[in-house]
Amino acid sequence: MKDTDIRRLLYAHLLCIFSVILSTFIPSLFLEDFSVLETHLTWLCICSVSVTAVNLVFYLVVKPNPPSRRSSLSHKVGRFLKCCIYFLMSCFCFHVIFVLYGAPLIELALETFLFAVILSTFTTVPCLCLLGPNIKAWLRVFSRNGVTSIWENSLQITTISSFVGSWLGAFPIPLDWERPWQVWPISCTLGATFGYVAGLAVSPLWIYWNRKQLTYKNN
Amino acid sequence: IPSPAPTRMQKVSVLLFLAWVCFLFYAGIALFTSGFLLTRLELTNHSSCQEPPGPEPLPTGHQGEPGACWMASRFSRVVLVLIDALRFDFAQPQVSHIPGEPPVSLPFLGKLSSLQRILEIQPYHARLYRSQVDPPTTTMQRLKALTTGSLPTFIDAGSNFASHAIVEDNLIKQLTSAGRRVVFMGDDTWKDLFPGAFSQAFFFPSFNVRDLHTVDNGILEHLYPTMDGGEWDVLIAHFLGVDHCGHKHGPHHPEMAKKLSQMDQMIQGLVERLENDTLLVVAGDHGMTMNGDHGGDSELEVSAALFLYSPTALFPSTPPEEPEVVPQVSLVPTLALLLGLPIPFGNIGEVMTELFSGNKDSQPYSSALAQASALHLNAQQVSRFLHTYSAATQDLQVKELQRLQSLFSKASADYQRLLQSPQGAEATLQAVIAELQQFLRGARAMCIESWARFSLVRMAGGATLLAATCFLCLLASRWAASPGFPFHSLLLIPVSWGLAGAIVYAGLLATTGLKLDPVVLGAVAAVGSLLPFLWKSWAGWGARRPLAALLPIPGPVLFLQLVRWATFFSDSFVIAEARATPFLLGSLILLLVAQLHWEGQLLPPKLLAIPRLGPSTPAGPPRHNGMQALGLGVGLLLCTRLAGLFHRCPEETPACRSSPWLSPLASMVGGRAKNLWYGACVGALVVLLAAVRLWLRRYGNLKSPEPPVLFVRWGLPLMTLSTAAYWALASGADETPPRLRALVAGASVVLPRAVAGLAASGLVLLLWRPVTVLVKAGMGTPRTRTVLTPFSGPPASQVDLDYVAPQIYRHMQEVFRGQLGRTNSQGPLTVAAYQLGSVYSAAMVTALTLLAFPLLLLHAERISLVFLLLFLQSFLLLHLLAAGIPITTPGPFTVPWQAVSAWALMATQTFYSTGHQPVFPAIHWHAAFVGFPEGHGSSIWLPAFLVGANTFASHLLFAVGCPLLLLWPFLCESHGPRKRRQTPRNDAEARVRPEEEEVEEPLMEMRLRDAPHHFSAALLQLGLKYLFVLGVQILACSLAASILRRHLMVWKVFAPKFIFEAAGFIVSSVGLLLGIALVMRVDGAVSSWFKQLVLAQQR
Ligand SMILES: [Zn+2]
């Protein structure tokens, strides 16, 4: 493992953080009455699109994983379609899990679904970009001693921190403070975003800190 | 090598040790409660006519006049009509909020139209008030307040059905001592409150809240004849129909409209019969919530209607647009002075000045003077009371008391000056009135504030004792897992030291002559036994460990538990606990699945393409595959979510809608839906029964001829049948034809009692013969002999037997296998093996089912679906947990913390999903009438037991079932080998199968008998861990209640939560002891079963 890798990771993550920050400020130049809390759903969509775009562009440019041997066009298109299906499936899975956790079944279904979309953006999209539509690889990355590179390691950290963030975001909902951000699912989406950003910020530092202990199989 | 100590002694000492830990918790709870729950000193002083309330003389020249006392009487007679739970808006007309649209039609609006008519026609004769009730809004507390004018405290709330005579001065006492004839009719609560006070009384039973008509019709039968008879001065009629209708149907039911119309007609009839010297008071003692309950302090509960009417003009002006708000206790001094009686000694109400101002023709100055003199008498009485009370106890805040006293002296001096110079201006009179009112209101506010008196020392002591006991649980649960754990000395130290402490304390008291307080005695005994034990375990074991080893809870679980404990400190979270608990439970479940995956216990290693590094590769093959574990997790989440559909809203969240499925079927309108629901409920029962039987059959325990198994085969269906029949009767009781009514009534008494009796007899059978094992008749003596040939001679002692038993078991299996292989039997291959292998859990499951049926009967019909979910959920959870618990033979066996936490969370979740809330109005009083539709007479314990069993059903079931957490992983052991054997294999293969593979046959729960020492230690550890999790909850509740004791929500949220949590803890701990005792009973029975087998071989 070289320090340049860690530096590249840091830049990539800073770019992602930047895209999240931009998505909260730039739209107010074009859209009237835009604010994260009031027009929350619009913000969710914009944030989701921008984070996805940054991830895609970045992974296309940097190519942290070795390119596959078969690189015909039809293979690429098939792979892309598969990724889209995986993304949609993860959205639906998250939606179902939210409902199982107590989200309303019928009311606010759109809000719940968009929360699922943003969480998928923070978790599934980086997985798809880095590992491709390969469930086995995903399962490997998310088990003890399963990571093989700093990219996978940072993926692990950001994904888990996004989940923990959205989980923590559920706690203010029952409190009687009567703030606008306590409404479902705003606190959870904000929690997920903060968790994602925190994961992005922390993971390069953590990897840098522990670079002596981290030994990957193929490095 | 396990210690050779006699295992029976070990088991007994484990049980006694757990009982001792429970005692420590109880002592802590009792000590805390005695400091936290408030009591008010009841003074026995009385006001009297001869003795004026203050140093000043009584108002001019009335003393000595006939019928006059502190003040001349305005009315000689009063008719007081109490309509229980007459909420303020019940007396309101139907009004349209939006002009032009028809008024909203609610069953309870506009039915008391005679009140409105009187207010319109005779505006100077009548008034409607919104009377502001002090919580707790239970009938007995309200009756006390309505007659004494005081504030009954929270601690009285529990004794609603055990009312006792009022010792404080009250209106009824003043009336009787003035020689007035008081006639009472209605609610028999009054009989206990005022024994022998009435010149004539017609009492009707009040306890049966399902009966809407007995009390009301009884009163109506006597009301008018008594009025016309004239043998009375004060007539009190207490109607209960409206309240009972609220409890049974809620205020939005058409029945409520009928009931209120009946009340309207009654008032109409009264008004026609009133004479000029009579005052009519119509009052509600409290309101009711949207669901028709009461007891708390929500806005709907504390606003009651109060209506006054006199045939002569009484008021100086017309009624205001919006009725005035008056405190309910104001009625007491007002009525006392109007009737020419002294105001009761302990009254803190303020007279309603409007009634003392004379009619519309009187001079403004003289009417103001009359008001001021009434107020002054009132203020003198309150001042005298405050003086006496503060001399007796130190409750009242000294500063505030001094401020009030100076306020009173000033007002009193101003009033005297005014009397001396009668030509004073009206403005100064108004100022005096304002001063007097300010004093009275200040005094009332101070009393409300100060009768929250805590003993901080006891609270702190109780909390410390609880905390120390929790620490003890943690320490001892770690210690129990270590090999050198001394079972015999476990008990000796605490008991001897505890007794010594108690004796020393009692001796000290005897020498100093102080009163013995059982709470303090218990606490001293607890501390006396706790400290030496803690010291010994620390010195003997704990000090040699690193401190981290003493906090053994794994990080994520500890974090979840910390979150849960923190929620007890937030009123919002206590209110939202019904939603927060499933959330935490779901998180824990997903955490378990994720952890299994993380540790690589779900996927075979080859799937993970890259070989693992480090030493943490799992030992042994994964117990589940990934899909199965995921399925279990999702199934659990689904069950949790479905159980959440049975949600009762806390009263604090008005936007929330309670599930309609919590109400009994009898309250449903519409036959088709009712029938469908009935079908679903009976279906749930049948599925529950079938599932239990299927489970027992799967492990072979249904084949045994033992009495408990016969009971499961025949008794359980009979119980199901009786339950279904009872529900049919209960849900259709109103539609029965008259000639069958007696039969239905009889059946609704007999059927629930039959179910309870069957369950009890089943439990007795289970305790008598808990080993449900089949010894096949065909292979009786000769084969048993061949089984036991490897052993030479009889076992020498109990210890030998304990170690011989599993070997016998193994050999029996081999013989079975050989025989079955020869005969090519189609039946289950290891009949006897599975029976013995699941002998503990079979007894547990049977016991839980037998417990569940009578508990289910105490709930509304549709809760049966929740009970079904409960069983399903715990089954899934046990399976999921079993995947993460390695079986380490020969021990030590441990139950991980996450298992215990999940179990406790599930108990809490089920408490909510069975329609409960930790507040008093939400208690299901209906449960007391299951099997006793006519009530219980004067008995208190049986109804309390039934209501308690209903409330804490989930606590009890989960606590009794707690040992399953230990047993289940051994049961799941049978999965792997069974599957392998089910692969197609012909006879020849079976015969030539190598011998080694048969040795691999799962021993299942017999592994526990392989290591009796570890078995006892594991049971002890399990009990301690469960007690720890529950104990920290009660500790968190008590800390929250004491830290937030001045919080706005303390009486509404924290105190009820603490009481419910404490009661739940007691039920849970008793259930836990029973569950562990049952396991030990089975163990003893298994031992004697083996002993019999050995004896049979010797013959
Ligand atoms: Zn009442």
Ligand SMILES: [Zn+2]
């Ligand atoms: Zn009631």
